[in-house]
Every structure is written in C-alpha cells, then in structure tokens.
Amino acid sequence: MAVGKVSLVGAGPGDPELLTVKAVRAIREADVVVYDRLVPQSILDTIADGVLQINVGKQAAHHPVPQDEINEMLVRLARAGRTVVRLKGGDPFIFGRGSEEAAELEAAGIPYEVVPGITAAQGCAAAARMPLTHRGLASGVRYVAGHRKANEPLDLDWRSLADPETTLVVYMGLANIEEIVRNLVAEGLSATTPVFAICQGTTPQERRIYACLETLPTVLKDASFSGPVLFIIGRVAAIAMERSERNDAGSSEAISVVA
Ligand SMILES: C[S@@+](CC[C@H](N)C(=O)[O-])C[C@H]1O[C@@H](n2cnc3c(N)ncnc32)[C@H](O)[C@@H]1O
CATH class of the missing domain: 3.30.950.10 (Tetrapyrrole methylase, C-terminal domain)
Structure with missing residues (x-):
C-alpha cells in the first residue's frame, strides 16, 4: 500500500475566517483530522462528513493522549495510506510541539508538509x-x-x-x-x-x-x-x-x- 501524507496545519487563533486558504484546502483533502483542544467547534464544523475526526486534546498538566502516542498515531495513519491533517491551534510551530511531530515523521520517512497558521x-x-x-x-x-x-x-x-x-x-x-x-x-x-x-x-x-x-x-x-x-x-x-x-x-x- 502506498504511504499517505501528514499535513501539520495551523488553525489560527479561533475565528474560522482566520484559517489560511492552504489550511482550508488541506482540511478538504484529508480523510483523517487529528485535532487539539484549542481548535474550536466552529472550525471542526468545516470538516466534511465522513472524515474521521480524532480528538487528542490536551489540558494544562493533563494530557489525555500523550505526545508519544500522538506521534505514533500520525505515523501509523500515514503508513496505512491515509491523508492526515494534524490540526493545531494558532501556528503549529509556536508552543505547539509541531516541530516534535515533524521530527518523528522525518525519522519514520513519512511525507509531510507544514501549513503555517496565525499565532x-x-x-x-x-x-x-x-x-x-x-x-x-x-x-x-x-x-x-x-x-x-x-x-x-x-x-x-x-x-x-x-x-x-x-x-x-x-x-x-x-x-x-x-x-x-x-x-x-x-x-x-x-x-x-x-x-x-x-x-x-x-x-x-x-x-x-x-x-x-x-x-x-x-x-x-x-x-x-x-x-x-x-x-x-x-x-x-x-x-x-x-x-x-x-x-x-x-x-x-x-x-x-x-x-
Ligand atoms: C499550547 S499554546 C499553543 C499556541 C498556538 N500554537 C499558537 O500559535 O497560538 C496555548 C496557549 O496559546 C494561547 N492562545 C491560543 N489561542 C488563544 C486565543 N484564541 N485567545 C487567547 N489565547 C490563546 C493561550 O495562552 C494558550 O494557553
């Protein structure tokens, strides 16, 4: 099976109209969206029916899904041929651990892109x-x-x-x-x-x-x-x-x- 792809996408500060055009395109093309607590419902509502949504939301000092498991999940989904959007509040590389996820994807040889968001x-x-x-x-x-x-x-x-x-x-x-x-x-x-x-x-x-x-x-x-x-x-x-x-x-x- 051909390996899929992961897009690390910044969702911006909250207003869905502050998503970038590129973020909207990536969300439209995804078949799985893995998202954080900071992403508001109004942005999740833009995800098409039938797209698998996985909430890995984190609270301060409380991590419902540990970062290691998120990393493994992204690699596993891409290896299963999925087109994955990893949707994070703001910009994925500002206090968002996006760079750690990018490092894991690189180490696993998974194709990925980073879509900047408004921090x-x-x-x-x-x-x-x-x-x-x-x-x-x-x-x-x-x-x-x-x-x-x-x-x-x-x-x-x-x-x-x-x-x-x-x-x-x-x-x-x-x-x-x-x-x-x-x-x-x-x-x-x-x-x-x-x-x-x-x-x-x-x-x-x-x-x-x-x-x-x-x-x-x-x-x-x-x-x-x-x-x-x-x-x-x-x-x-x-x-x-x-x-x-x-x-x-x-x-x-x-x-x-x-x-
Ligand atoms: C884990 S950091 C993620 C930052 C995110 N990657 C960014 O670029 O904005 C979460 C913190 O970002 C800030 N934050 C994010 N969105 C916000 C919003 N809409 N209003 C106020 N603060 C926000 C808060 O300080 C919050 O505790």
Whole structure:
C-alpha cells in the first residue's frame, strides 16, 4: 500500500475566517483530522462528513493522549495510506510541539508538509486593533511560555524580559501571572506598564481586559476567565485600550476596560 501524507496545519487563533486558504484546502483533502483542544467547534464544523475526526486534546498538566502516542498515531495513519491533517491551534510551530511531530515523521520517512497558521499573539492583537510593534513605542516583540514544570520555578530570563522597548507576549501564563508580574517589576519594568489580557480571542466568547502590571492580578481574579488566555505587556497595550474606548463604546458586552 502506498504511504499517505501528514499535513501539520495551523488553525489560527479561533475565528474560522482566520484559517489560511492552504489550511482550508488541506482540511478538504484529508480523510483523517487529528485535532487539539484549542481548535474550536466552529472550525471542526468545516470538516466534511465522513472524515474521521480524532480528538487528542490536551489540558494544562493533563494530557489525555500523550505526545508519544500522538506521534505514533500520525505515523501509523500515514503508513496505512491515509491523508492526515494534524490540526493545531494558532501556528503549529509556536508552543505547539509541531516541530516534535515533524521530527518523528522525518525519522519514520513519512511525507509531510507544514501549513503555517496565525499565532494567537498576532491574531488576537491585530483583531483587537493592537499593534505588537509601533514606532517609538515598541521596537520588537518577544513570545514566551508562562507555564512551568510541576513544582519548578518559571525558567525565564526576567532581566532581559523587563524591557520597556519590547512588547512581551505571554502564552499559557494564567496560572502563574502573579509570579510573572512580580519578577518583571523586580527587574525594573514599571508597575504602571499597560497590559492587555484576552481570553478566547477572535471567537464569539472573547473577553478582554486592559490593566497595568500592578492591577492585573486583582482584575483577573474578578474576571474569572475560562479558556485560553494571552497576555500582551508593553506600551502598545495602551493603544489598544484607547482604540477600544473610541470604537467599541456602546457595543462592548464582551469587553471589560479597566484603567
Ligand atoms: C499550547 S499554546 C499553543 C499556541 C498556538 N500554537 C499558537 O500559535 O497560538 C496555548 C496557549 O496559546 C494561547 N492562545 C491560543 N489561542 C488563544 C486565543 N484564541 N485567545 C487567547 N489565547 C490563546 C493561550 O495562552 C494558550 O494557553
């Protein structure tokens, strides 16, 4: 039997209209879709009837299907001649373990492609009218993961991250946000640095918070976010807040603005 193929496909931040044309094509041609928890139902609804859908969804610190098994599953399906889409939230190579899956496919000699997706930072920020860089405010941007291995401190270079010239985007940081704020302020980032926090960005369930470093932990507790949350820290967050106040007044049920 001829070996099949695997497409590692980025599903974007949540809105199905933010899938790339190439992602839509790959999903249309697949006969199996292996997907993660972050992929919303509205995107799964675009998969044709009769296509096998396998949920390998992962929760923080809880992996219903261990990564090794996902890797083996992709190899097994391709060896059985299937055309497989491995559908992952955002971009498959940003905090998505897509590169590990690519390495396994390479080692097994399985043909594969990588279809880029809009990562949460870029999708959630731009859709909220927020630039990640802006002349005079932020000359660069850094993406970091704010989660930790059990009982270990966060392994981040706080000194270099506490840079007022650079926008800092924290993925997976909700559980550790107090520690993140404490470390950034301890390394000299102003406690009044603006922060934009967004939950389930670009979906109908989206909720936003505008705060500053020192108010963020309290404001977050009141918000009780549920679902994926992204933090964007830096001067550019003030632009997002101003634009939100100008453009969303009167239509902001999903938006909580906190000065
Ligand atoms: C395992 S990482 C995967 C990131 C993904 N590969 C990407 O490029 O966006 C999951 C984290 O991404 C962030 N995230 C993904 N989608 C999001 C969304 N729609 N709204 C807010 N945060 C999101 C959250 O920080 C979440 O905990």
